[in-house]
Amino acid sequence: MKIIVLSALILLCFALPLHALVQPPASVPEISLPDTDNNQHSLPEVIKGKVAMVVYWSLTCPHCQQMMPHFLFLNKRLTGNNFIMVFINSDGMSMAEAVANFAAAQKMPGPWLVDEGPDDSMPLAQALDIVATPGAFLYDTAGNLVLSQETYQENQVDIDLFMENIQKSF
Numbered sequence: 001m002k003i004i005v006l007s008a009l010i011l012l013c014f015a016l017p018l019h020a021l022v023q024p025p026a027s028v029p030e031i032s033l034p035d036t037d038n039n040q041h042s043l044p045e046v047i048k049g050k051v052a053m054v055v056y057w058s059l060t061c062p063h064c065q066q067m068m069p070h071f072l073f074l075n076k077r078l079t080g081n082n083f084i085m086v087f088i089n090s091d092g093m094s095m096a097e098a099v100a101n102f103a104a105a106q107k108m109p110g111p112w113l114v115d116e117g118p119d120d121s122m123p124l125a126q127a128l129d130i131v132a133t134p135g136a137f138l139y140d141t142a143g144n145l146v147l148s149q150e151t152y153q154e155n156q157v158d159i160d161l162f163m164e165n166i167q168k169s170f
Helices: 002-015 043-047 062-077 093-106 123-128 159-169
Strands: 032-034 040-042 051-057 083-089 135-139 145-150
Touching (some): 040 043, 051 062, 051 123, 051 159, 062 083, 062 159, 135 159, 145 159
Antiparallel strands (some): 051 135, 135 145
């Protein structure tokens, strides 16, 4: 009987969505990241006083490619508001030129940040416990986390849910 209960608990743990197991911190992480030109940017300073959507993405992620037009449409729709969309790439500084070329071609707003820290660490992924791309994190004007989503398998970031929460955050 103990083996059956233990087995059921183990299966239940694997059946839970990953985002239900670990929640990101309640406020924007105190980290600095390089842009594609290797200039450092403090994430709290970049989004200070604005409603901010942080998009975590990769060049090699097909879901990121699929979601990018939706992110950019949302950003364009909110132009002129107290809003900023910050794109943070997970591919590392070795891919900075390719990231910059892609971002320019897609007309992504800058700065184009790269999640790379000392010794090839990934400070944002570690701080927010990100395990998949794309991921989206919404912060209010005080830097408090309002909403977060990471995609798994065939799921997509729910742009409508983000828009609803963005409007509430102004």
